[in-house]
Amino acid sequence: MANINFLLTEGPFQTEKWSTVAKLGLAALKKGHAVTLFCYLDGVYNGLSTQEFADWEKVPGDYFKELVDNGAEIVCCGICVNARGQQSGKFFYEGIKVGGIPDWAAFVGGADRVVTL
Amino acid sequence: MALYLIDLPFAQVGLDVAKKDSGAKVVLIQDGVYLDTTGIENVYAVKEDVERRGVAARLGNANIIDYDTLVDMIVENKVVNFA
Amino acid sequence: MEKKILFMFLRAPFGSIQYTEGLRAVVGMMSGLDEHKVTCVYAGDGAYYSLKGADKSESAGYVKTIADISETHYYVEKESMAERGISEGDVDETFEAISRDDLAKLITENDVIFDF
Numbered sequence: 001m002a003n004i005n006f007l008l009t010e011g012p013f014q015t016e017k018w019s020t021v022a023k024l025g026l027a028a029l030k031k032g033h034a035v036t037l038f039c040y041l042d043g044v045y046n047g048l049s050t051q052e053f054a055d056w057e058k059v060p061g062d063y064f065k066e067l068v069d070n071g072a073e074i075v076c077c078g079i080c081v082n083a084r085g086q087q088s089g090k091f092f093y094e095g096i097k098v099g100g101i102p103d104w105a106a107f108v109g110g111a112d113r114v115v116t117l
Numbered sequence: 118m119a120l121y122l123i124d125l126p127f128a129q130v131g132l133d134v135a136k137k138d139s140g141a142k143v144v145l146i147q148d149g150v151y152l153d154t155t156g157i158e159n160v161y162a163v164k165e166d167v168e169r170r171g172v173a174a175r176l177g178n179a180n181i182i183d184y185d186t187l188v189d190m191i192v193e194n195k196v197v198n199f200a
Numbered sequence: 201m202e203k204k205i206l207f208m209f210l211r212a213p214f215g216s217i218q219y220t221e222g223l224r225a226v227v228g229m230m231s232g233l234d235e236h237k238v239t240c241v242y243a244g245d246g247a248y249y250s251l252k253g254a255d256k257s258e259s260a261g262y263v264k265t266i267a268d269i270s271e272t273h274y275y276v277e278k279e280s281m282a283e284r285g286i287s288e289g290d291v292d293e294t295f296e297a298i299s300r301d302d303l304a305k306l307i308t309e310n311d312v313i314f315d316f
Contacts, residue, residue, distance in 0.1 A: 020163075027184040105231075106232055112192070126211075
């Protein structure tokens with residue numbers, strides 16, 4: 001089984017990168033691979049539990065919760081989190097962590113593959 | 118011998134570099150499925166991205182793959198990110 | 201495990217923040233426990249950042265920290281320069297011009313390839 005690290009640098013609702021990462025990540029987990037995800041820049045908006053959008057049955061945050069619930073390790077850049085007024089990630093789904101680039105560097109060090117979106 | 122993940126904004130450099138790699142597999146992802154890849158071998162396109170955009174008939178020689186297959190390809194090949 | 205990482209800067213600088221946040225990421229990659237080895241290449245619209253007149257003040261701190269950790273190359277790709285009417289005389293001395301063949305070789309030589 002492989003260890004796949006994803007980097008996500010864009011937020012939800014605006015571009016489709018969050019969707020590609022979520023669907024690829026879930027497909028990888030179902031196949032038994034280990035998945036890590038570092039959310040950088042606007043990527044840190046994806047793990048918020050407070051998203052609301054009536055047009056969609058599931059909001060992006062639901063997919064990131066699903067990733068964590070299925071064993072993915074998700075770390076969000078702390079500088080990016082606070083720069084965006086997210087108060088140390090207090091609105092993130094449980095299990096989505098706040099950390100730093102050294103955490104991402106460790107993900108990359110342990111990964112067989114790295115995918116950036 | 119790598120897998121090139123290519124989206125539209127970085128396609129000019131990405132496709133050109135992939136052409137220099139004799140064993141390259143090119144995966145068109147997101148808006149990358151709008152690209153013309155005539156003359157490039159081993160081209161793949163992500164099914165969901167293709168179907169939503171209605172471009173299946175325009176893809177020429179590209180093989181359409183789902184996320185499960187893309188995961189297998191990512192595991193089997195070094196990934197070069199142009200997405 | 202220590203890896204060789206290639207950072208490709210492909211976006212035009214200033215329109216988005218990746219040109220400098222990518223360098224913050226380079227610092228982090230080099231200073232973690234694994235001490236990854238990093239090479240930077242500017243291609244596509246990223247080549248505009250090599251212009252002598254481009255304001256590099258926001259990333260100067262990162263560039264200095266990177267230099268303190270290890271010798272790091274900053275390449276700019278000749279084909280991208282030519283496509284944008286940039287001549288070697290227009291380019292800041294930090295950057296060394298390389299061909300697209302050289303970029304393809306760097307991609308082969310590095311373990312991880314990031315696009316910023």
